[in-house]
Amino acid sequence: MTDPRTDAHERAPGAEPSLGEIVTQITSDLNRLLRQEIELARVELTAEARKAGKAAGMLGGAGFAGYMVAVLASLAVAYGLSNVIDLGWATALVALVWAIAGAVLFLRGRTAMRQVSPKPEKTIETLKEDAEWARHPTS
Numbered sequence: 001m002t003d004p005r006t007d008a009h010e011r012a013p014g015a016e017p018s019l020g021e022i023v024t025q026i027t028s029d030l031n032r033l034l035r036q037e038i039e040l041a042r043v044e045l046t047a048e049a050r051k052a053g054k055a056a057g058m059l060g061g062a063g064f065a066g067y068m069v070a071v072l073a074s075l076a077v078a079y080g081l082s083n084v085i086d087l088g089w090a091t092a093l094v095a096l097v098w099a100i101a102g103a104v105l106f107l108r109g110r111t112a113m114r115q116v117s118p119k120p121e122k123t124i125e126t127l128k129e130d131a132e133w134a135r136h137p138t139s
Helices: 005-012 019-083 087-114 123-134
Strands: none
Touching: 019 087
16 A cells, blocks of 8 residues: 555646545544644643642641641630639540541541542543544444
8 A cells, every 4th residue: 555645745736635545634633633632631731730739738738737726726725724624624625625526527528528429420421422423423
Protein backbone atom coordinates (compact mmCIF):
# COMPACT_ATOMS: atom_id res chain seq x y z
CA MET A 1 0.00 0.00 0.00
CA THR A 2 1.34 3.45 -0.83
CA ASP A 3 1.48 6.37 1.52
CA PRO A 4 -1.50 8.67 0.82
CA ARG A 5 0.53 11.75 1.70
CA THR A 6 2.98 11.06 -1.13
CA ASP A 7 0.11 10.16 -3.47
CA ALA A 8 -1.43 13.56 -2.77
CA HIS A 9 1.78 15.26 -3.95
CA GLU A 10 1.99 13.06 -7.05
CA ARG A 11 -1.66 13.62 -7.98
CA ALA A 12 -2.42 15.79 -10.92
CA PRO A 13 -3.44 19.36 -10.02
CA GLY A 14 -7.20 19.64 -9.52
CA ALA A 15 -7.68 15.86 -9.12
CA GLU A 16 -9.99 14.69 -6.35
CA PRO A 17 -8.39 12.75 -3.45
CA SER A 18 -9.36 9.10 -3.18
CA LEU A 19 -11.60 7.78 -0.40
CA GLY A 20 -8.59 6.05 1.18
CA GLU A 21 -6.68 9.35 1.26
CA ILE A 22 -9.62 11.13 2.87
CA VAL A 23 -10.06 8.41 5.52
CA THR A 24 -6.32 8.40 6.24
CA GLN A 25 -6.30 12.19 6.59
CA ILE A 26 -9.34 12.16 8.89
CA THR A 27 -7.79 9.41 11.03
CA SER A 28 -4.53 11.33 11.22
CA ASP A 29 -6.33 14.55 12.15
CA LEU A 30 -8.40 12.80 14.84
CA ASN A 31 -5.28 11.18 16.33
CA ARG A 32 -3.49 14.53 16.40
CA LEU A 33 -6.54 16.22 17.95
CA LEU A 34 -6.82 13.51 20.61
CA ARG A 35 -3.13 13.83 21.52
CA GLN A 36 -3.44 17.62 21.73
CA GLU A 37 -6.54 17.38 23.93
CA ILE A 38 -4.81 14.92 26.26
CA GLU A 39 -1.77 17.19 26.50
CA LEU A 40 -3.99 20.20 27.21
CA ALA A 41 -5.84 18.28 29.94
CA ARG A 42 -2.50 17.21 31.47
CA VAL A 43 -1.22 20.80 31.54
CA GLU A 44 -4.48 22.10 33.02
CA LEU A 45 -4.59 19.37 35.67
CA THR A 46 -0.96 20.04 36.62
CA ALA A 47 -1.67 23.76 37.08
CA GLU A 48 -4.81 23.04 39.09
CA ALA A 49 -2.95 20.50 41.24
CA ARG A 50 -0.36 23.14 42.11
CA LYS A 51 -3.09 25.58 43.11
CA ALA A 52 -4.83 22.89 45.15
CA GLY A 53 -1.55 22.01 46.88
CA LYS A 54 -0.97 25.62 47.91
CA ALA A 55 -4.56 25.94 49.11
CA ALA A 56 -4.28 22.67 51.06
CA GLY A 57 -1.14 23.97 52.76
CA MET A 58 -2.90 27.15 53.79
CA LEU A 59 -5.93 25.20 55.02
CA GLY A 60 -3.61 22.91 56.98
CA GLY A 61 -2.03 25.95 58.63
CA ALA A 62 -5.46 27.35 59.41
CA GLY A 63 -6.48 23.99 60.88
CA PHE A 64 -3.42 23.93 63.12
CA ALA A 65 -4.12 27.50 64.24
CA GLY A 66 -7.73 26.55 64.99
CA TYR A 67 -6.52 23.54 66.95
CA MET A 68 -4.26 25.75 69.05
CA VAL A 69 -7.14 28.15 69.69
CA ALA A 70 -9.34 25.24 70.81
CA VAL A 71 -6.62 23.94 73.17
CA LEU A 72 -5.93 27.34 74.70
CA ALA A 73 -9.63 28.21 74.97
CA SER A 74 -10.24 24.86 76.64
CA LEU A 75 -7.51 25.58 79.15
CA ALA A 76 -8.96 29.03 79.81
CA VAL A 77 -12.44 27.56 80.38
CA ALA A 78 -11.02 24.88 82.69
CA TYR A 79 -9.08 27.44 84.73
CA GLY A 80 -12.17 29.69 84.81
CA LEU A 81 -14.28 26.80 86.11
CA SER A 82 -11.62 26.03 88.73
CA ASN A 83 -12.89 29.10 90.61
CA VAL A 84 -16.19 27.24 91.10
CA ILE A 85 -15.13 23.57 91.20
CA ASP A 86 -11.85 21.70 91.63
CA LEU A 87 -9.40 22.06 88.68
CA GLY A 88 -9.43 18.30 88.04
CA TRP A 89 -13.22 18.25 87.68
CA ALA A 90 -13.14 21.40 85.55
CA THR A 91 -10.71 19.83 83.07
CA ALA A 92 -12.75 16.62 83.06
CA LEU A 93 -15.89 18.62 82.25
CA VAL A 94 -14.16 20.41 79.35
CA ALA A 95 -12.83 17.05 78.06
CA LEU A 96 -16.36 15.61 78.23
CA VAL A 97 -17.71 18.50 76.12
CA TRP A 98 -14.97 17.85 73.53
CA ALA A 99 -15.72 14.09 73.58
CA ILE A 100 -19.40 14.75 72.84
CA ALA A 101 -18.51 17.17 70.02
CA GLY A 102 -16.09 14.61 68.56
CA ALA A 103 -18.66 11.81 68.71
CA VAL A 104 -21.31 13.92 66.97
CA LEU A 105 -18.86 14.94 64.23
CA PHE A 106 -17.74 11.32 63.79
CA LEU A 107 -21.30 10.05 63.39
CA ARG A 108 -22.22 12.78 60.91
CA GLY A 109 -19.01 12.24 58.96
CA ARG A 110 -19.54 8.48 58.78
CA THR A 111 -23.08 9.01 57.50
CA ALA A 112 -21.85 11.45 54.86
CA MET A 113 -19.03 9.09 53.82
CA ARG A 114 -21.49 6.25 53.21
CA GLN A 115 -23.22 8.45 50.61
CA VAL A 116 -20.01 8.91 48.58
CA SER A 117 -19.87 6.89 45.37
CA PRO A 118 -16.51 5.21 44.74
CA LYS A 119 -16.88 5.54 40.94
CA PRO A 120 -17.47 8.59 38.76
CA GLU A 121 -20.74 7.22 37.35
CA LYS A 122 -21.49 10.11 34.97
CA THR A 123 -17.99 10.07 33.48
CA ILE A 124 -18.11 6.32 32.93
CA GLU A 125 -21.50 6.62 31.19
CA THR A 126 -20.25 9.46 28.97
CA LEU A 127 -17.16 7.45 27.99
CA LYS A 128 -19.36 4.48 27.08
CA GLU A 129 -21.53 6.73 24.91
CA ASP A 130 -18.43 8.19 23.22
CA ALA A 131 -17.06 4.72 22.50
CA GLU A 132 -20.43 3.65 21.05
CA TRP A 133 -20.56 6.76 18.85
CA ALA A 134 -17.00 6.12 17.65
CA ARG A 135 -18.01 2.60 16.58
CA HIS A 136 -21.16 3.80 14.81
CA PRO A 137 -20.82 7.56 14.08
CA THR A 138 -23.82 7.76 11.75
CA SER A 139 -26.39 5.99 13.94
